[in-house]
Amino acid sequence: xxxxxxxxxxxxxxxxxxxxxxxxxxxxxxxxxxxxxxxxxxxxxxxxxxxxxxxxxxxxxxxxxxxxxxxxxxxxxxxxxxxxxxxxxxxxxxxxxxxxxxxxxxxxxxxxxxxxxxxxxxxxxxxxxxxxxxxxxxxxxxxxxxxxxxxxxxxxxxxxxxxxxxxxxxxxxxxxxxxxxxxxxxxxxxxxxxxxxxxxxxxxxxxxxxxxxxxxxxxxxxxxxxxx
Amino acid sequence: xxxxxxxxxxxxxxxxxxxxxxxxxxxxxxxxxxxxxxxxxxxxxxxxxxxxxxxxxxxxxxxxxxxxxxxxxxxxxxxxxxxxxxxxxxxxxxxxxxxxxxxxxxxxxxxxxxxxxxxxxxxxxxxxxxxxxxxxxxxxxxxxxxxxxxxxxxxxxxxxxxxxxxxxxxxxxxxxxxxxxxxxxxxxxxxxxxxxxxxxxxxxxxxxxxxxxxxxxxxxxxxxxxxxxxxxxxxxxxxxxxxxxxxxxxxxxxxxxxxxxxxxxxxxxxxxxxxxxxxxxxxxxxxxxxxxxxxxxxxxxxxxxxxxxxxxxxxxxxxxx
Numbered sequence: 404x405x406x407x408x409x410x411x412x413x414x415x416x417x418x419x420x421x422x423x424x425x426x427x428x429x430x431x432x433x434x435x436x437x438x439x440x441x442x443x444x445x446x447x448x449x450x451x452x453x454x455x456x457x458x459x460x461x462x463x464x465x466x467x468x469x470x471x472x473x474x475x476x477x478x479x480x481x482x483x484x485x486x487x488x489x490x491x492x493x494x495x496x497x498x499x500x501x502x503x504x505x506x507x508x509x510x511x512x513x514x515x516x517x518x519x520x521x522x523x524x525x526x527x528x529x530x531x532x533x534x535x536x537x538x539x540x541x542x543x544x545x546x547x548x549x550x551x552x553x554x555x556x557x558x559x560x561x562x563x564x565x566x567x568x569x570x571x572x573x574x575x576x577x578x579x580x581x582x583x584x585x586x587x588x589x590x591x592x593x594x595x596x597x598x599x600x601x602x603x604x605x606x607x608x609x610x611x612x613x614x615x616x617x618x619x620x621x622x623x624x625x626x627x628x629x630x631x
Numbered sequence: 632x633x634x635x636x637x638x639x640x641x642x643x644x645x646x647x648x649x650x651x652x653x654x655x656x657x658x659x660x661x662x663x664x665x666x667x668x669x670x671x672x673x674x675x676x677x678x679x680x681x682x683x684x685x686x687x688x689x690x691x692x693x694x695x696x697x698x699x700x701x702x703x704x705x706x707x708x709x710x711x712x713x714x715x716x717x718x719x720x721x722x723x724x725x726x727x728x729x730x731x732x733x734x735x736x737x738x739x740x741x742x743x744x745x746x747x748x749x750x751x752x753x754x755x756x757x758x759x760x761x762x763x764x765x766x767x768x769x770x771x772x773x774x775x776x777x778x779x780x781x782x783x784x785x786x787x788x789x790x791x792x793x794x795x796x797x798x799x800x801x802x803x804x805x806x807x808x809x810x811x812x813x814x815x816x817x818x819x820x821x822x823x824x825x826x827x828x829x830x831x832x833x834x835x836x837x838x839x840x841x842x843x844x845x846x847x848x849x850x851x852x853x854x855x856x857x858x859x860x861x862x863x864x865x866x867x868x869x870x871x872x873x874x875x876x877x878x879x880x881x882x883x884x885x886x887x888x889x890x891x892x893x894x895x896x897x898x899x900x901x902x903x904x905x906x907x908x909x910x911x912x913x914x915x916x917x918x919x920x921x922x923x924x925x926x927x928x929x930x931x932x933x934x935x936x937x938x939x940x941x942x943x944x945x946x947x948x949x950x951x952x
Contacts, residue, residue, distance in 0.1 A: 453856060457952045475948045482858030493853045497659045509648055510859040512641050554857070 404562060404593045405429035405452070410461030412447050412617075421447040423617045424461070429595060431561070434588045436604055437597040439614035445597040448614070449566040452595070453487055454478050466561055483511050486555030486592070488565035492547045494539040494554075500526075501535040504554045511558065521557060529553045529583050545576025552583050556592070563587060564595040569603065577603065645863065653870025663843045664875060670839040671879035671933070672886070674832035675926060679887055681828055682922075685821045687911040692814045694907070696774045699807055702798040703784050704764040707735070709792050714765075717792060721769060726779055728772040738763040764794045774811045833933050840872050840937035844945070851945040865942045872938040876930030884923050891915055 412422040422444045429435050439445050450456040463470040466484055494503050508518050526532050529549040569577035588594045613621040721730050739761050746752045771777045781799055854864045891912045
């Protein structure tokens with residue numbers, strides 16, 4: 404489902420690489436946690452997967468799409484296939500909760516009838532029923548992140564990548580978000596979660612890939628958080 | 632990657648969503664919209680004033696140049712057939728607008744009317760046989776180009792028919808030449824002024840819209856990350872700025888129209904020397920629909936082009952290896 408083969412990303416030739424010869428393979432329906440301290444390279448990995456950045460060398464294949472042969476005009480199509488959740492939510496400020504989620508479907512040309520039929524179901528999954536007409540500014544941090552997750556899953560992507568989705572949330576809201584991600588994974592979506600929250604890693608008991616100084620330091624099937 | 636071909640239905644749905652989103656954004660960003668429209672309103676109004684001022688000035692220049700004609704004085708011996716042949720030939724000259732003939736009797740009558748208050752002159756002229764020559768008045772189409780007429784009437788065979796130099800000679804020629812040079816210069820300057828200010832206005836409006844879109848660059852970035860294509864992101868911005876253009880253009884016309892209405896009585900009563908100010912109001916009323924359509928199209932175009940250019944930089948896939 405996700406394959407990285409000796410991926411290196413260098414932003415500045417005079418500095419150490421952000422990622423160095425990173426190889427990993429994620430199977431369909433897996434729930435993988437990527438941990439690492441700030442600056443370890445987690446966000447760079449995320450940006451490479453969403454094709455915000457290009458690798459300096461190495462191969463990336465996601466859902467059968469080889470990024471090396473991907474043209475600029477095809478990037479929107481790639482991004483529609485992957486659900487993405489960001490630490491800073493990235494909600495559209497001038498749109499209501501409903502419109503933010505609907506936007507992900509509208510850009511793919513989904514009919515209005517289908518949008519009206521799908522969104523209430525997704526809002527139910529993330530526990531936001533009744534908030535359809537609220538603007539993002541009227542929501543708490545946890546609620547905003549749930550809108551972002553609803554937007555990411557509404558297209559029923561095979562892959563969901565979440566970059567520090569709990570980074571800006573208090574522990575209670577953080578666990579709400581993790582529960583939603585687990586629920587989505589149970590429905591069959593591959594989830595790739597980056598975090599540096601030790602508590603989440605320890606309680607989830609999932610595969611953990613540790614990144615340190617841009618390299619894969621460990622890759623363990625079910626692991627606790629190691630001091631890094 | 633394979634693209635699914637878009638059906639007409641799909642395209643119409645997309646267009647409908649773009650227009651709807653543009654309208655919603657317009658309503659939800661009122662302060663940004665008001666700031667951009669205010670700037671457009673000011674610049675479009677000044678441009679409109681300049682155009683009207685230019686037309687008014689042009690009208691005054693036209694009134695002055697319309698008074699310029701060339702008088703050819705005929706000898707008393709010229710026969711009627713010689714005269715009508717001469718007039719016929721003059722009419723053939725391309726730059727001739729009209730030709731009129733003033734007989735000796737008509738000239739005397741005109742002279743008497745002009746000097747009705749000067750009894751000495753009237754007495755003097757009545758004691759002699761009519762000394763005034765018959766004349767032909769030639770009105771040129773373009774006063775900047777009367778040399779062709781002058782050359783024709785000064786041909787030797789035509790010169791023979793004339794009793795005196797034409798009115799386009801000596802001091803009078805110099806005065807006419809000065810007026811024509813001055814009017815040509817003023818006309819050109821006014822047109823250049825309008826063009827330059829229109830360009831400056833377009834740049835100011837472009838800059839304002841660019842600032843408005845700069846404020847919302849994060850939105851564009853989010854839309855890109857979600858997988859929206861270029862047209863779907865850019866479209867609503869274009870619709871929104873086109874709405875700015877339409878509203879600013881219509882508001883500008885209403886503003887100028889109201890000003891003319893409020894000040895019409897003052898305009899009718901006043902004049903600035905030769906300048907006929909009331910013509911400005913007449914010009915505006917006469918060309919109202921043309922000005923409204925033209926201004927709206929300009930507003931729409933400037934709005935659309937500005938937002939297309941301004942969004943371009945935020946829509947690029949900038950990733951490098």
